[in-house]
Amino acid sequence: MTEPNEIEAAGTERNQQKAAVRWIAIGFSVSAFASLALAVVYFLGGQPQLEGTLLAIALGGIAVGLGLWASELLPKGPFVEGRKTLHDAPVDRHEAEAAFEGDPEPVERRSFLLKMLGAAVAALGVAALFPIRSLGVRPGRELYKTHWTPGARAVTRAGTPLTVNDLDVGGLLTVFPEGHVDAADSQTIVIRLDEGEYEDPPGREGWAPQGFVGYSKICTHAGCPVGLYQQETRELFCPCHQSVFKVLEGAEPTAGPATRPLPQLPLGFDDDGYLVATGDFTEPVGPGFWDRDHD
């Protein structure tokens, strides 16, 4: 005999099931409509926001339907499954070991042969590594020199050479050696300082004619272009990791992770009045490496 409240419970369950079926059907139909709408949007030429939204509705409708189906209509359990121990019986293990050993009575000098095999495989491995060498050029002196040579004109990226009048006091420009505007390692920042406020550091006398001072634009920390200049404080600032370089003091780092000053490019003016380098940087530009001091 069934108790009244059991009948009631069965009734609610039936109602719940009915509701679930309704919502699942709604989910699937919403999805189908969204897919159709997506096809129409696509056919009419596409529109990113609509495409994303309609695709989300098309996917989400099925997701909701299936999710409800699983949680409301499918067998819920909880089901219990036994968990056997993972390891096999000791006898299996011994047999596996024996199978691995192979021959019950080892061949004479087996370990010698195994060593020889090991050596051969190792040698093959080393030989197989050599094609890696084809991937790139030898580092050689690449990191120690740039394209600046004595007398090389400093030009903008567009290739225009500079005279003293092309830069006002307080202004700055990124320059390259003429003919090498694509040479990333040669990018140099030229700042025109007031001649009164700038004094050549020892050993660099005459490197900054008429207040034109040139520093490598590559940060000595991780190689980003030192792209920001604060005129009031005469500081160069690297936007990647916030190293700060003092322009009036040989571009010494004053804050941030950089440990070395930006190398300075010796500048001059040639007979035609154009800005030139009077030599290459005297140390490697850019980030540090193991044997940087072994030029």
Place this chain on the structure above:
Amino acid sequence: MIKRFVRGMDERLGASSFARQALNKVFPDHWSFMIGEIALYAFVILVLTGVFLSLFFEGSTGEVVYEGSYEPLQGVEVSRAYNSVMELSYDVRAGLVMRQIHHWAALLFIAAMVVHLCRIFFTGAFRKPREINWIIGVTLLLLGIFNGFTGYSLPDDLLSGTGLRIAHSIALSVPLVGTWTAFLVFGGEFPAEDIIGRLLVVHIMIVPAAIGGLIAAHLAILWRQKHTDFPGPGRTETNVVGSKLWPTYAAKSVSLFLAVFAVTALLGGLVQINPVWLYGPFRPEQVSSPAQPDWYMGWVEGALRLMPAWELRAFGFEIPNPFYPAVLLPGITFLLLYAWPFLEARFTKDLEPHHLLDRARDQPARTALGAATLTFYTVLFFAASNDLIAKLLEVRVETVTTIYRILVLGLPPVVGYVVFRLMKGLLASGAERFTQMPLSAVLHPRR
């Protein structure tokens, strides 16, 4: 119909008993077991959208004049790679949505892996016999981060080019082999022309194949070892309690896949990500400011920014500054991650297999250590925005950096200690939930 299919398969493969076992396999119902599945499904979405993108992307740094429909860049010389991404974004129907879904799915993929890793760590699910799957999981995280980086480097825009520049410098910083490594990987001095084409092969072939293979192994081992389970009524070391694979669990899981896909589609359609047209094409002498990488690189970026201006120099040789935050720190991080199951087994002298999980309070020391570690990396993550925070608060960047340096060393021990006391108290009080725990249990854990 079903009958004929089953008979046909059984007569050819003898698959009936396997199919019965498989379909009846029981999976626990706890929500936290879904996080790994989210990572799995994000990877599926990455493959689906990635295949579409690969049909349009050109992995070349050859120069070409942009003539697409984005006006501000018309007539500008750009690389073929950048040009093809612009074409995808503006002139290929559904291209932008695919690109943005792909990028959002990548962020989600790694986020889900990190949360999954935390779940495994704090519940002790890595313990014997599951160490192999822990190692595979850590490798998947490493590969995921790596492929995220190679992926957002492909468009050859100003932001990603700067990222590659930093990567080249980090490679250079490795003692002895650094210069050779950088030159072999990039093909020469930065910016070498080969790198985009190489990244493409790595990004769409080598790493995805490795990830796919490892996921297969991860799941096969999971299948063989069966899920762990939280302790509870009727749950023991020798059983699994939950839903059967067919039909309930399968329906739930497919529903989850579609839901994850729906969320990434919505994000991909409505929330702009990596707008390369705003960054512009890469030029070695230009840089965008501010410059932040994708979120999963944030901790390395933060470490680079917080590292004081120190480096080792001796006998005319040097170990440059970026080596410590960008090579040593990640190296130690992943080494410790790999080693953790074995370290813990050694400390606790617990070599027994476990299938029932710990709750965080059951192992106060492990939980505290985990919380402290997470704090450390979270501070590093936020330090990657020190310039933005300085701008927002209108203070000097150096001030923000100094505060972060103090926090990155000071906060983890504090968090670790507090969490340790809380866990001890919770354990001692026997309370089921945090909110039911009397305060005295934290203050006097020994009583």
